[in-house]
Amino acid sequence: MMSRAELDLAVDWAREEGWNPGLQDAGAFHAADPAGFLTGLLDGRPVASLSVVRYPGKFGFLGFYIVRPEVRGRGYGWHLWQAGLRHLKGCTVGLDGVVAQQENYRKSGFAPAHRNIRFGGRLPDGGGEAASVAVVDARTIPFDRLMALDAGLFPAPRPGFLANWIALPGATALAAVEDGRLRGFGVVRPCHQGWKIGPLYADGGAVARDLLLALGRAAGEGPLFLDVPEPNGAAVRLAGELGLSPQFETARMYRGPAPAVDLARLFGITSFELG
Numbered sequence: 001m002m003s004r005a006e007l008d009l010a011v012d013w014a015r016e017e018g019w020n021p022g023l024q025d026a027g028a029f030h031a032a033d034p035a036g037f038l039t040g041l042l043d044g045r046p047v048a049s050l051s052v053v054r055y056p057g058k059f060g061f062l063g064f065y066i067v068r069p070e071v072r073g074r075g076y077g078w079h080l081w082q083a084g085l086r087h088l089k090g091c092t093v094g095l096d097g098v099v100a101q102q103e104n105y106r107k108s109g110f111a112p113a114h115r116n117i118r119f120g121g122r123l124p125d126g127g128g129e130a131a132s133v134a135v136v137d138a139r140t141i142p143f144d145r146l147m148a149l150d151a152g153l154f155p156a157p158r159p160g161f162l163a164n165w166i167a168l169p170g171a172t173a174l175a176a177v178e179d180g181r182l183r184g185f186g187v188v189r190p191c192h193q194g195w196k197i198g199p200l201y202a203d204g205g206a207v208a209r210d211l212l213l214a215l216g217r218a219a220g221e222g223p224l225f226l227d228v229p230e231p232n233g234a235a236v237r238l239a240g241e242l243g244l245s246p247q248f249e250t251a252r253m254y255r256g257p258a259p260a261v262d263l264a265r266l267f268g269i270t271s272f273e274l275g
Contacts, residue, residue: 002037002049004030010037010049013066015192019272020225022189022196024171028164029053029274037064038087040080047071052084052093053274055156059259060088062095063273081108085255092256094155096272102251110253115230116269119244120194120223123216132206133183135214138166138173145182146175153201153266154275155259161274172218176207183207186268188215194222200268205234208267212242227269235267 002010007026014021030037033053040048048071051064062084067077085093085108096116097105106112138146143163151157166173168189176184184202188195197215202208216224226244228235229252250272269275 001035002039004034006039006046006049007037009046010039010051010064010066013049013068014064014273017066020191020193020196021273022168022171022191022271024168024189025271025273028161028168031164032158032161032274036060036087038080038084040067040076042071042076048076048080050080050084051273052087054088054091055158057156058091059156060091060093061275062088062093063271063275065095065101092155092254092259094252094254094259094275096250096269096275097253098248098250102253105253109255111255111258112251112253113258114252114263116227116250116252116272117230117236117239118225118227118247118249119239120225120247121244123213123224123242123244125217131210131214133176133178133210135174135176135210138175138185138187141175141177141182141185146185149182149185149201150199153199153262154270155261165270172215174211174214174218176202176211184211186211186215187270188219188224190220191225194224195219196225196227196271198227198268199266199270200226200235201265202267203265205238208235208238209242212238212267226267227272229263229266229269231263232266234264238267 036053048067171189184207186200
């Protein structure tokens with residue numbers, strides 16, 4: 001099992017791989033499942049990492065699959081991979097796989113569900129446009145309402161993770177409200193390069209646009225990134241209309257029955273590491 005300090009190291013490895021994690025992600029990730037992070041040691045030194053976070057309802061998510069470049073090709077990653085799958089035995093397991101690894105994931109029983117596209121760039125100011133909904137600090141919304149929205153758009157409830165995620169240092173969490181109804185929710189957080197928005201939930205394109213522009217205004221300097229599930233055509237169009245361009249893609253893949261997720265309301269995935 002990975003220590004909290006080793007998770008900081010794995011996040012740094014992810015930065016070196018070009019995955020651009022959030023500056024404060026490790027704390028929220030570890031809180032989701034302290035037993036769900038594995039490390040491979042060689043002569044007492046960490047050389048490989050894997051996250052296998054177990055959520056309620058027999059769902060798990062696999063990420064942070066990294067082997068240090070100097071020891072690749074020796075089977076260390078495969079042994080850690082097998083240990084991770086044993087940890088998630090009995091669960092449907094999700095992952096977001098880069099193109100180069102998708103065939104290997106297929107060999108381990110993972111089937112593709114949809115593509116995700118990371119969009120990046122700088123948003124327009126959005127000044128002069130009337131918002132369709134009120135956008136407020138999400139932490140002023142009763143937490144059970146945020147949790148209910150998240151549970152409807154993620155394959156399993158994750159209240160502990162969500163509570164930590166909206167309180168990340170430097171992050172801003174916003175909610176879209178209309179006539180007392182929660183119409184959308186999003187978080188923007190600082191990363192090693194620029195800022196990431198995730199999740200981004202909305203009842204439709206107009207609400208998503210209001211939230212996206214508001215989160216962009218809350219961000220600091222640097223580009224903004226949003227991981228969009230490709231089947232949500234409205235999300236893909238919105239990213240393009242706001243001047244964001246595709247950076248790279250992954251595939252959401254599942255081992256076991258694919259959970260039902262309302263992708264029409266999922267405009268931005270929380271993270272490629274924990275789903």
